[in-house]
Amino acid sequence: MTDVIVRGAPAEYVIKVDALGELEEKLKIRGINRVLLLSGVKSWESSQDYFSPFHEITYHHEYYHGECTIEEVQRVSSLATEFGAEAIIGLGGGKVLDITKAAAVASNIKTVLIPTLASNCAPWTPISVMYDSDGTMTHYDIHPAGVDLLLVDPVMLTAAPVALLRAGIGDTLAKWYEADVQIGRMQNPLPALEVAHFTAKKCADIMFEYGEQAIADAKNQVSSEAFIRVTEAIMMLGGMVGGFGDQYGRVAGAHAIHNGLTSAPESHHALHGDKVAYGILVQLILEEKHEEMLRVQSFYQKLGLPSSLNDLNIPAHRIDDIVARSVNPNETIHVLKDRPITAKETADAIEYLEKLNV
16 A cells, blocks of 8 residues: 555645734744744835734744754754744745744744745645755655644735746645646555545646636736635645645656756746756656647747746856756656666756757
8 A cells, every 4th residue: 555644735725915913813823922023124014004013922022043944943943942832923925934844843832824826835834845945955854743723915925026926836836846747647545645635736727727817817916716716726735746646646756857957056036936947847848748838838938938048147068067956866757757867868857958948
Protein backbone atom coordinates (compact mmCIF):
# COMPACT_ATOMS: atom_id res chain seq x y z
CA MET A 1 0.00 0.00 0.00
CA THR A 2 1.19 3.52 -0.82
CA ASP A 3 2.29 5.41 2.28
CA VAL A 4 0.50 8.74 2.63
CA ILE A 5 0.35 11.02 5.66
CA VAL A 6 -2.61 13.40 5.44
CA ARG A 7 -2.18 16.95 6.72
CA GLY A 8 -5.28 18.32 5.11
CA ALA A 9 -6.06 21.70 6.61
CA PRO A 10 -5.48 24.31 9.33
CA ALA A 11 -7.47 23.78 12.50
CA GLU A 12 -9.51 26.88 11.61
CA TYR A 13 -9.70 28.87 8.40
CA VAL A 14 -11.64 32.12 7.97
CA ILE A 15 -11.80 34.18 4.79
CA LYS A 16 -14.05 37.25 4.86
CA VAL A 17 -13.95 41.01 4.98
CA ASP A 18 -12.68 42.25 8.37
CA ALA A 19 -11.47 38.78 9.36
CA LEU A 20 -8.69 40.41 11.39
CA GLY A 21 -11.31 42.00 13.63
CA GLU A 22 -11.88 38.55 15.12
CA LEU A 23 -8.22 37.92 15.89
CA GLU A 24 -8.18 38.80 19.59
CA GLU A 25 -11.33 36.81 20.37
CA LYS A 26 -9.98 33.77 18.55
CA LEU A 27 -6.70 34.01 20.47
CA LYS A 28 -8.57 34.22 23.78
CA ILE A 29 -10.68 31.18 22.92
CA ARG A 30 -7.43 29.27 22.52
CA GLY A 31 -6.11 30.46 25.87
CA ILE A 32 -3.47 32.63 24.20
CA ASN A 33 -2.56 35.81 26.08
CA ARG A 34 0.98 36.59 24.89
CA VAL A 35 2.06 36.52 21.25
CA LEU A 36 5.09 37.29 19.14
CA LEU A 37 3.97 39.04 15.94
CA LEU A 38 6.37 38.55 13.03
CA SER A 39 6.04 40.56 9.82
CA GLY A 40 7.85 42.23 6.99
CA VAL A 41 8.18 46.01 6.91
CA LYS A 42 5.89 46.47 3.90
CA SER A 43 3.34 43.93 5.10
CA TRP A 44 3.13 45.66 8.47
CA GLU A 45 2.57 49.05 6.87
CA SER A 46 -0.04 47.76 4.43
CA SER A 47 -2.05 45.90 7.09
CA GLN A 48 -2.57 48.70 9.62
CA ASP A 49 -5.98 49.72 8.29
CA TYR A 50 -7.28 46.18 8.80
CA PHE A 51 -6.08 45.50 12.35
CA SER A 52 -8.18 46.08 15.44
CA PRO A 53 -6.04 47.02 18.47
CA PHE A 54 -5.51 44.36 21.13
CA HIS A 55 -7.17 45.09 24.47
CA GLU A 56 -6.28 41.99 26.47
CA ILE A 57 -3.51 40.35 24.47
CA THR A 58 0.11 41.29 25.14
CA TYR A 59 2.29 41.21 22.05
CA HIS A 60 5.80 41.95 20.85
CA HIS A 61 6.27 42.94 17.21
CA GLU A 62 9.37 41.83 15.30
CA TYR A 63 10.46 42.22 11.67
CA TYR A 64 11.91 39.19 9.90
CA HIS A 65 15.41 39.31 8.45
CA GLY A 66 14.82 38.52 4.80
CA GLU A 67 15.23 34.76 4.27
CA CYS A 68 13.73 31.62 5.76
CA THR A 69 17.01 30.18 7.00
CA ILE A 70 17.79 27.84 9.88
CA GLU A 71 19.43 30.75 11.66
CA GLU A 72 16.39 33.00 11.23
CA VAL A 73 14.05 30.30 12.50
CA GLN A 74 16.27 29.85 15.56
CA ARG A 75 16.37 33.61 16.14
CA VAL A 76 12.58 33.96 16.03
CA SER A 77 12.08 30.86 18.17
CA SER A 78 14.45 32.26 20.80
CA LEU A 79 12.61 35.60 20.79
CA ALA A 80 9.30 33.82 21.29
CA THR A 81 10.69 31.80 24.19
CA GLU A 82 12.27 34.82 25.86
CA PHE A 83 9.02 36.76 25.56
CA GLY A 84 6.99 33.87 26.92
CA ALA A 85 4.81 33.81 23.82
CA GLU A 86 2.06 31.23 23.60
CA ALA A 87 1.76 31.69 19.84
CA ILE A 88 3.57 33.29 16.93
CA ILE A 89 1.48 35.35 14.52
CA GLY A 90 2.96 35.50 11.04
CA LEU A 91 1.82 38.49 8.97
CA GLY A 92 3.09 38.77 5.43
CA GLY A 93 4.14 36.66 2.45
CA GLY A 94 5.41 33.14 2.11
CA LYS A 95 8.80 33.55 3.75
CA VAL A 96 7.37 35.25 6.85
CA LEU A 97 4.75 32.53 7.16
CA ASP A 98 7.29 29.74 6.66
CA ILE A 99 9.55 31.22 9.36
CA THR A 100 6.56 31.54 11.67
CA LYS A 101 5.54 27.90 11.21
CA ALA A 102 9.04 26.57 11.77
CA ALA A 103 9.73 28.81 14.77
CA ALA A 104 6.41 27.95 16.41
CA VAL A 105 7.14 24.24 16.04
CA ALA A 106 10.65 24.76 17.45
CA SER A 107 9.14 26.64 20.41
CA ASN A 108 6.26 24.16 20.83
CA ILE A 109 3.64 26.92 20.64
CA LYS A 110 0.70 27.69 18.35
CA THR A 111 0.84 29.09 14.82
CA VAL A 112 -1.42 31.91 13.61
CA LEU A 113 -1.06 33.07 10.01
CA ILE A 114 -2.35 36.23 8.32
CA PRO A 115 -1.28 36.37 4.67
CA THR A 116 -1.04 39.79 3.10
CA LEU A 117 -0.79 38.48 -0.45
CA ALA A 118 -1.90 35.45 -2.46
CA SER A 119 1.30 34.13 -4.00
CA ASN A 120 1.48 30.51 -2.80
CA CYS A 121 -0.06 27.90 -0.50
CA ALA A 122 2.27 28.69 2.42
CA PRO A 123 -0.66 29.91 4.58
CA TRP A 124 -2.30 26.48 4.40
CA THR A 125 0.52 23.96 4.56
CA PRO A 126 2.56 22.67 7.52
CA ILE A 127 5.74 23.11 5.47
CA SER A 128 8.61 25.58 5.49
CA VAL A 129 10.81 26.03 2.43
CA MET A 130 14.34 26.61 3.68
CA TYR A 131 17.04 28.70 2.04
CA ASP A 132 20.64 29.60 2.75
CA SER A 133 21.68 33.19 3.40
CA ASP A 134 22.41 33.69 -0.32
CA GLY A 135 18.82 32.90 -1.25
CA THR A 136 19.45 29.40 -2.63
CA MET A 137 16.79 26.87 -1.69
CA THR A 138 18.30 24.04 0.39
CA HIS A 139 15.36 21.84 1.49
CA TYR A 140 11.87 21.96 2.96
CA ASP A 141 10.77 20.90 6.41
CA ILE A 142 7.44 19.14 6.98
CA HIS A 143 6.06 20.00 10.40
CA PRO A 144 4.27 17.50 12.65
CA ALA A 145 1.15 19.63 13.07
CA GLY A 146 -0.91 21.97 10.91
CA VAL A 147 -1.57 25.67 11.30
CA ASP A 148 -3.79 26.51 14.30
CA LEU A 149 -5.51 29.55 12.82
CA LEU A 150 -5.55 31.10 9.34
CA LEU A 151 -7.27 34.46 8.86
CA VAL A 152 -7.66 35.96 5.38
CA ASP A 153 -9.15 39.33 4.49
CA PRO A 154 -9.60 39.36 0.67
CA VAL A 155 -9.87 43.15 0.58
CA MET A 156 -6.43 43.45 2.20
CA LEU A 157 -5.02 41.07 -0.41
CA THR A 158 -6.10 43.34 -3.26
CA ALA A 159 -3.60 45.93 -2.05
CA ALA A 160 -0.66 43.59 -2.71
CA PRO A 161 1.47 44.00 -5.84
CA VAL A 162 -0.19 42.32 -8.82
CA ALA A 163 3.07 40.57 -9.70
CA LEU A 164 2.72 38.47 -6.55
CA LEU A 165 -0.78 37.30 -7.50
CA ARG A 166 0.50 36.47 -10.98
CA ALA A 167 3.29 34.39 -9.44
CA GLY A 168 0.72 32.66 -7.23
CA ILE A 169 -1.22 31.64 -10.31
CA GLY A 170 1.93 30.09 -11.78
CA ASP A 171 2.75 28.23 -8.58
CA THR A 172 -0.82 26.91 -8.29
CA LEU A 173 -1.01 25.80 -11.90
CA ALA A 174 1.95 23.54 -11.12
CA LYS A 175 -0.18 21.65 -8.58
CA TRP A 176 -2.03 19.95 -11.43
CA TYR A 177 0.95 19.07 -13.60
CA GLU A 178 3.08 17.85 -10.70
CA ALA A 179 0.31 15.81 -9.05
CA ASP A 180 -1.07 14.37 -12.26
CA VAL A 181 2.25 12.99 -13.43
CA GLN A 182 2.40 10.88 -10.27
CA ILE A 183 -1.17 10.16 -9.13
CA GLY A 184 -2.61 10.02 -12.65
CA ARG A 185 -0.68 6.88 -13.50
CA MET A 186 -1.62 4.96 -10.34
CA GLN A 187 -4.02 2.05 -10.87
CA ASN A 188 -5.93 2.22 -7.58
CA PRO A 189 -4.93 5.37 -5.68
CA LEU A 190 -5.93 5.75 -2.07
CA PRO A 191 -8.97 7.98 -1.38
CA ALA A 192 -6.66 10.70 -0.03
CA LEU A 193 -4.74 10.67 -3.30
CA GLU A 194 -7.97 10.85 -5.25
CA VAL A 195 -8.86 13.97 -3.26
CA ALA A 196 -5.44 15.44 -4.05
CA HIS A 197 -5.78 14.61 -7.75
CA PHE A 198 -9.27 16.10 -8.01
CA THR A 199 -8.20 19.22 -6.12
CA ALA A 200 -5.13 19.67 -8.30
CA LYS A 201 -7.32 19.58 -11.42
CA LYS A 202 -9.62 22.15 -9.78
CA CYS A 203 -6.59 24.39 -9.22
CA ALA A 204 -5.76 24.36 -12.93
CA ASP A 205 -9.38 24.81 -14.01
CA ILE A 206 -9.80 27.90 -11.82
CA MET A 207 -6.52 29.42 -12.99
CA PHE A 208 -7.40 28.98 -16.66
CA GLU A 209 -10.97 30.23 -16.21
CA TYR A 210 -10.53 33.10 -13.76
CA GLY A 211 -6.82 33.95 -13.73
CA GLU A 212 -6.85 36.68 -16.37
CA GLN A 213 -9.89 38.40 -14.82
CA ALA A 214 -8.42 38.12 -11.32
CA ILE A 215 -5.28 39.91 -12.50
CA ALA A 216 -7.38 42.68 -14.09
CA ASP A 217 -9.45 43.07 -10.91
CA ALA A 218 -6.35 43.08 -8.71
CA LYS A 219 -4.94 45.96 -10.76
CA ASN A 220 -8.07 47.91 -9.84
CA GLN A 221 -7.99 46.61 -6.23
CA VAL A 222 -11.40 45.00 -6.63
CA SER A 223 -12.20 42.00 -4.44
CA SER A 224 -14.30 40.33 -7.12
CA GLU A 225 -15.62 36.78 -7.44
CA ALA A 226 -12.77 35.98 -9.84
CA PHE A 227 -10.19 37.41 -7.44
CA ILE A 228 -11.55 35.47 -4.45
CA ARG A 229 -11.83 32.22 -6.43
CA VAL A 230 -8.23 32.51 -7.55
CA THR A 231 -7.08 33.51 -4.06
CA GLU A 232 -8.76 30.51 -2.45
CA ALA A 233 -7.42 28.20 -5.13
CA ILE A 234 -3.88 29.46 -4.53
CA MET A 235 -3.99 29.18 -0.76
CA MET A 236 -6.61 26.56 0.13
CA LEU A 237 -6.87 24.21 -2.85
CA GLY A 238 -3.14 24.44 -3.53
CA GLY A 239 -2.44 23.51 0.08
CA MET A 240 -4.92 20.64 -0.04
CA VAL A 241 -3.11 18.99 -2.95
CA GLY A 242 -0.01 18.42 -0.85
CA GLY A 243 -2.01 17.99 2.34
CA PHE A 244 -3.88 14.98 0.98
CA GLY A 245 -1.36 13.86 -1.63
CA ASP A 246 1.73 14.03 0.58
CA GLN A 247 4.86 13.38 -1.50
CA TYR A 248 2.74 12.44 -4.52
CA GLY A 249 1.02 15.82 -4.62
CA ARG A 250 3.74 18.28 -3.71
CA VAL A 251 6.54 18.55 -6.21
CA ALA A 252 7.80 16.96 -9.41
CA GLY A 253 9.58 18.46 -12.42
CA ALA A 254 8.45 22.08 -12.19
CA HIS A 255 9.76 22.56 -8.65
CA ALA A 256 12.97 20.71 -9.45
CA ILE A 257 13.58 23.22 -12.25
CA HIS A 258 12.74 26.00 -9.80
CA ASN A 259 15.36 24.64 -7.42
CA GLY A 260 17.86 24.53 -10.25
CA LEU A 261 17.08 28.14 -11.12
CA THR A 262 17.94 29.24 -7.59
CA SER A 263 21.56 28.27 -8.29
CA ALA A 264 21.72 31.28 -10.63
CA PRO A 265 22.31 34.49 -8.64
CA GLU A 266 20.23 36.43 -11.17
CA SER A 267 17.18 34.34 -10.21
CA HIS A 268 17.09 35.52 -6.61
CA HIS A 269 15.12 38.59 -7.59
CA ALA A 270 12.51 36.52 -9.44
CA LEU A 271 9.42 35.40 -7.56
CA HIS A 272 9.02 31.77 -6.51
CA GLY A 273 5.87 31.28 -8.57
CA ASP A 274 7.44 32.80 -11.68
CA LYS A 275 10.27 30.28 -11.50
CA VAL A 276 7.85 27.41 -10.90
CA ALA A 277 5.73 28.57 -13.84
CA TYR A 278 8.78 28.38 -16.08
CA GLY A 279 9.49 24.94 -14.63
CA ILE A 280 6.06 23.71 -15.76
CA LEU A 281 7.02 24.38 -19.38
CA VAL A 282 10.27 22.45 -19.00
CA GLN A 283 8.45 19.56 -17.32
CA LEU A 284 5.88 19.36 -20.11
CA ILE A 285 8.64 19.23 -22.73
CA LEU A 286 10.34 16.43 -20.79
CA GLU A 287 7.00 14.60 -20.70
CA GLU A 288 6.71 15.13 -24.47
CA LYS A 289 3.42 16.99 -23.99
CA HIS A 290 4.17 19.71 -26.51
CA GLU A 291 0.58 20.71 -27.32
CA GLU A 292 -0.17 21.21 -23.63
CA MET A 293 3.07 23.14 -23.23
CA LEU A 294 2.01 25.50 -26.02
CA ARG A 295 -1.44 25.93 -24.40
CA VAL A 296 0.17 26.85 -21.10
CA GLN A 297 2.62 29.18 -22.80
CA SER A 298 -0.26 30.97 -24.53
CA PHE A 299 -1.93 31.41 -21.13
CA TYR A 300 1.32 32.85 -19.76
CA GLN A 301 1.40 35.45 -22.51
CA LYS A 302 -2.02 36.74 -21.42
CA LEU A 303 -0.91 37.10 -17.80
CA GLY A 304 2.73 38.07 -18.22
CA LEU A 305 4.27 34.91 -16.74
CA PRO A 306 7.77 33.93 -17.94
CA SER A 307 8.31 31.48 -20.79
CA SER A 308 12.09 31.67 -21.04
CA LEU A 309 15.26 32.26 -19.07
CA ASN A 310 15.44 35.61 -20.79
CA ASP A 311 12.05 36.52 -19.28
CA LEU A 312 13.57 35.74 -15.88
CA ASN A 313 16.70 37.81 -16.69
CA ILE A 314 18.86 34.70 -16.33
CA PRO A 315 21.73 34.47 -18.85
CA ALA A 316 22.08 31.35 -21.00
CA HIS A 317 25.52 30.56 -19.60
CA ARG A 318 23.80 29.52 -16.34
CA ILE A 319 22.07 26.56 -18.02
CA ASP A 320 24.69 24.00 -16.99
CA ASP A 321 24.46 25.04 -13.33
CA ILE A 322 20.66 25.06 -13.44
CA VAL A 323 20.55 21.61 -15.00
CA ALA A 324 23.12 20.14 -12.61
CA ARG A 325 21.02 21.20 -9.64
CA SER A 326 17.73 20.19 -11.25
CA VAL A 327 18.81 16.60 -11.99
CA ASN A 328 20.56 16.00 -8.67
CA PRO A 329 19.79 12.36 -7.71
CA ASN A 330 17.67 13.59 -4.79
CA GLU A 331 15.57 15.93 -6.92
CA THR A 332 11.93 15.25 -7.76
CA ILE A 333 12.39 15.65 -11.52
CA HIS A 334 13.06 11.92 -11.68
CA VAL A 335 9.43 11.03 -10.91
CA LEU A 336 8.51 12.12 -14.45
CA LYS A 337 9.52 8.81 -16.00
CA ASP A 338 10.38 5.27 -14.98
CA ARG A 339 14.05 6.14 -15.34
CA PRO A 340 16.25 9.03 -14.18
CA ILE A 341 16.00 12.25 -16.17
CA THR A 342 19.36 13.09 -17.72
CA ALA A 343 21.19 16.39 -17.73
CA LYS A 344 21.29 16.40 -21.53
CA GLU A 345 17.55 16.04 -22.05
CA THR A 346 16.89 18.72 -19.43
CA ALA A 347 19.37 21.09 -21.09
CA ASP A 348 17.79 20.31 -24.47
CA ALA A 349 14.34 21.17 -23.07
CA ILE A 350 15.58 24.49 -21.71
CA GLU A 351 17.38 25.36 -24.92
CA TYR A 352 14.27 24.47 -26.92
CA LEU A 353 12.26 26.95 -24.87
CA GLU A 354 14.89 29.64 -25.43
CA LYS A 355 14.75 29.15 -29.22
CA LEU A 356 10.95 29.12 -29.12
CA ASN A 357 10.94 32.51 -27.41
CA VAL A 358 13.54 34.32 -29.47
